[in-house]
Amino acid sequence: MRDLPISEDAFRAGVDMRLAAGDGVAEALCGAARDAMVPLWRQAQASGGKRVAYLSMEFLIGRLLRETLRAFxxxxxxxxxxxxxxxxxxxxxxxxxxxxxxxxxLGRLAACFLESMATIGCPGVGYGLRYEHGLFRQSLVQGKQVEAPEDWLRFGAPWELNPGRAYEVGFGGHVTDGVWHPGERVRAVAHDVAVPGEGGRFAVILRLWQAEALRPFDLGRFNYGDHVGASAAEASARALTRVLYPDDTNEAGKALRLKQEYFLVAASLADLMADHEGALADLADALAVQLNDTHPAIAGPELIRLLVDGWGLAFDEAVALARKVLAYTNHTLLPEALESWPEGLMAWLLPRHMEIIRDLDAALPEAGILDHGAVRMGNLAFALAHRVNGVSALHTELMKETVFAGLHASYPERIVNQTNGVTPRRWIAGCNPALAEVITGAIGDGWLTDLERLSGLEPLDGGVVDAMAGVKRANKARLAEWLADEHGVPVDPGAMFDVQIKRIHEYKRQHLNILETIALWQEMRDAPEAGWVPRVKIFAGKAAPGYHFAKEIIHLINRVAERVNADEVTGDLLKVVFVPNYNVSVAERLIPASDLSEQISTAGKEASGTGNMKFALNGAITIGTLDGANVEIRERVGAENFLLFGMTAEEVAARREIPGHAAEAVASEPRLARALETLHDGTFIDDWPDLFAGIAGNVAGHDHYLVASDFADYWRAQREADDWYADADGWAQKAALNIARSGWFSSDRTIRGYMRDIWGIETVSA
Ligand code: F58
Structure with a gap:
């Protein structure tokens, strides 16, 4: 391995210089680490050979200082x-x-991918938007979610490097004789963050575009007396990258979102084309463009526009070339999350692209790009990609059978699978250094960049299993302290820490979990001396601001927490905690301290999951359905080390066809019926007893996500979890096996798969 790009002494000198200039410690450390990255950043921009551009509306990068210092x-x-x-x-x-x-x-996956690319030496660049406000900050007021703007730039942008690149992006206007004359133009200005790989030998650039006005200030207007209007162009341009759109499926169809998507695509492709030095025909030998879901799918028509209008290629040639360059990852089968834009909106905002889309639709009628006056972005992305991938084996098969059945029949080679992964640098070494130390003690160095070596932990050594259990105990004790200090909930660190952390969504079924919690509480109250295994139920996650049902679930969890935590009958047997403002850092704190990982989505709905992998790698046992990557986790860790419950995707589809399935399930499961009662009898909110009747009505009524039908088996699996946990040695053994057998879930493996099967890129050696 080459020397690190910066010596300790040089780093110390850099920090000292900054401290002397008046920087605080944090600023000085970030600044010196950022400076240490400059040579890698330069090298990344200069690297020849084929490279990948990963286009994503989201990069959930989290904090960078700890990861950067470790890499170096x-x-x-x-x-x-x-x-x-x-x-x-x-x-x-x-x-x-x-x-x-x-x-x-989806956003966190993109961040793991950049780090893996930098670690294994896959030349590439991530393109995203520099949102002024990222995902909203969540607080709880009387148990209800309240949103406030997130403000990650409040201390400036210590990691950013300035590449001095900017492009004009147009919108609207008209097309005359095939030439687009936009009615509005803004400037896209690049801001780079270099993501270093482990060992600090390579970096991948994350280039974030910020929108600015071409003429930020109109002096004439100002002098004329219009002091506010003089800055109107700037305000309007800035609005483009002001906020990240929350996953708000109920409020889809926003023109600003489409504008954001095109802004990302136009700036990124302009940047890539500016860097392309060879012949145009060689473009696909120099560049692979990966579309992270359909959000950047307008890249297809944009690339065709550049090739036809700018470079004079024939339409068919341009389509063929674009297809060689582009590939598309699908992350969801939920019909409401599949993007589609009204043709009218598309034609108004991007008239030339709409022409191209119509030509494509005529040339490829089997693709079904246009449908009832809307542009189906999934079909468009599929039609213009040489590879389309799903993110777990099950999801990929379901893609072939459902959303893309027709397209798959026409293009049977196009769909491939790339099961997701996570970076073990952040998700083991970074967040759980004590576990990393135990692993290194057992199998030596090298596993962090070759995670399959975790299998070397087998046959398990008793001392290693004990050491891992000790690490878990210490992590739990630390978490217990934090929950008491920061969130006012004292918990017993010896209890089973049962954790469900992810976006709040009906398909992820936090309501199944809280209903089981209520039922458990009721039984504990009936017989507190019955030898229960103590539990701490931990939830965290944000609900989309317009998603009423998800917000109700949060409210219910908090009301249950308030009542249960104050109950002297159950005392330490059961505690419920909702940790506010879930984000990457909260995940890093909770996952290493978890015993039980809740992955309980309705089978067929969760494309993959990546949290499930992080938990397994940190020695939590999964309770889960046969959904997404759970299937592959269970195959690898062994059925005897995984708490399976629930219907399969096929059974789910069949069950839904049975009229009254939910009512029948409730009637045959008295525990569920009794738990549902509490949602309208004032148990959790006495001044408004009916408040949660909507949730109860949903579960006992339409129940699209089959909470009622899966409840009995979930209860059974939960009690099996109790039995397993009561045998501390047996549990420690299973937890250690989860770690030893999860090495395949590294995002390094995933990236190698993309390089081999989709991008046709070789790693560069240091
Ligand atoms: C997630 N999608 C999948 N979308 O739900 C999850 O199963 C998978 O593991 C992950 O992608 C990575 O493949 C996801 O996070 C979004 O957040 C969209 C953002 C834009 C609006 C619609 C949801």
Whole structure:
């Protein structure tokens, strides 16, 4: 391995210089680490050979300081600097804003991918938007979610590097003789963050575009007396990258969202084409463009527009070339989440693109791009991609059978699977350093960049299993302290920590979990001396601001928490905690301290999940359905180390056809019926007893997500979890096996799969 790009001494000198200039410790550490990245950033921009551009509306990168210091081997130096300044590295880490430029799994996956690319040496660049406000900050007021703007730039942008690149992006206007004359133009200005790989040998650039006005200030207008209007162009341009759209399926169809999508695509493709030096025909040998879901799918028509209008290619040639370059990842089968834009809106905002889309629809009628006056972005992306991938084996098969059945029949080679993964640097070494130490003690160095080596933990050594159990105990004790101090809920660290953390959504079924919690509480109250295994039920997650039902679920969880936590009968047997403002940093705190990982979506609905992988790698046992990557986790860790319950995707489809399925399930499961009663008898909210009747009515009525039908088996699996947990040694063994057998879920493996099957890119060696 080559030397690190920066020596400890040089780093210390950089920090000292900044401290002397008046920087605080955190700023000085970030600044010196950022400077250390400059050579890697330059190298990344200069690298020849084929590279990938990963286009994504979301990059949920989280905090960067800890990961950067570890990548460069600078933690010890940084820690000493902090001590000399009268603080600790931990405190400095905590002060860094958590950059939440994404909603959930899709955005976090993009961040893991960049880090893996940098670690294994896959030349590439991530393109995204520099939202001023990322995903909203969630607080709880009387148990209800309240949203406030997120403000990750409040201390400036210490990680950013300035590549000095900017492009004009047009919107609207008209097309005359095939030439687009936009009615509005804004400037896209690049802001780079370099993401270093482990060992600090490579970096991948994350290039975030910010919108600015071409003429930010109209002096004439100002002098004329219109002081506010003089800055109107700037305000209007800035609005483009002001906020990240929350996953708000109920409020789809926003023109601003489509504008954001095109802005990302236009700026990124302009940047890529500006860098392309060879012949146009060689474009696909130099560049692969990966579309992270359909959000950047307008890249297809945009690339065709550039090739036809700018480079004079014939339409058919342009389509063929675009298809060689582009590939598309699908992340959802939920019909309401599949993007489609009204033709009228598309024609108004992007008239030339709408022409191209109509030509494509005529040329490829089997693709079904236009449908009842709407542009179906999934079909468009499919038609213009040489590969379309799903994100778990099950999801990929379901794609072939459902959303893309017709297209799959026409293009049987196009759909491939790339099961998701997570970076073990952040999700083991970063968030659970004590576990990393135990692993290294057992199997030596090298596993962090070759995660399949975790299998070397088998046959399990008793000492290693004990050490892992000890780490878990310590992590739980630390979490218990934090829950008491920060959230006012004292919990017993010896209890089973049962954790469900993810976006709040009906298909993810937090309501199944809370109904089981209510039923458990009721039985514990009936017989508190019955030898229950103590539980701490932990929830965290944000609901889309317009998603009423999801917000009701949050409210219910908090009302249950209030009642249960104050109950002297059940006392420490059961506690319920909702940790507010779920984000990457909260996940890093909770996952290492979890015993039970809740992955309980209705089978067929969760494309993959990546949280499920993080939990397994940190020694939690999954209770889950046969959905998404749970299937592959169970195959690998072994059925005897996984708490399976619930219907399969096929059974779900069949069950839905049975009239009155929910009422029947409730009638045959008295525990559920009794728990549902509490949602309208004032148990949890006495001044408005009916408040949660909507949830109860849904579960006992339409129940699209089959909470009622899966309840009995979920209860059974939960009691099996109790039995397993009561045998502490047996549990520790299963937890250790989850770690030893989850090495396949590294995002390094996923990226190698994309490189081989989709991008045709080789790793560069240092
Ligand atoms: C997630 N999608 C999937 N979408 O739900 C999850 O199963 C998968 O593991 C993950 O992608 C990575 O493949 C997801 O996070 C969004 O957040 C969209 C953002 C834009 C609006 C619609 C939801």
């Amino acid at each position: 081997g600078l933690e010890r130096a940084a820690s000493e600097i902090c001590a000399a300044q009268g603080t600790t590295l931990g405190e400095v880490f905590e002060a860094e804003p958590d950059a939440a430029l994404g909603n959930g799994g």
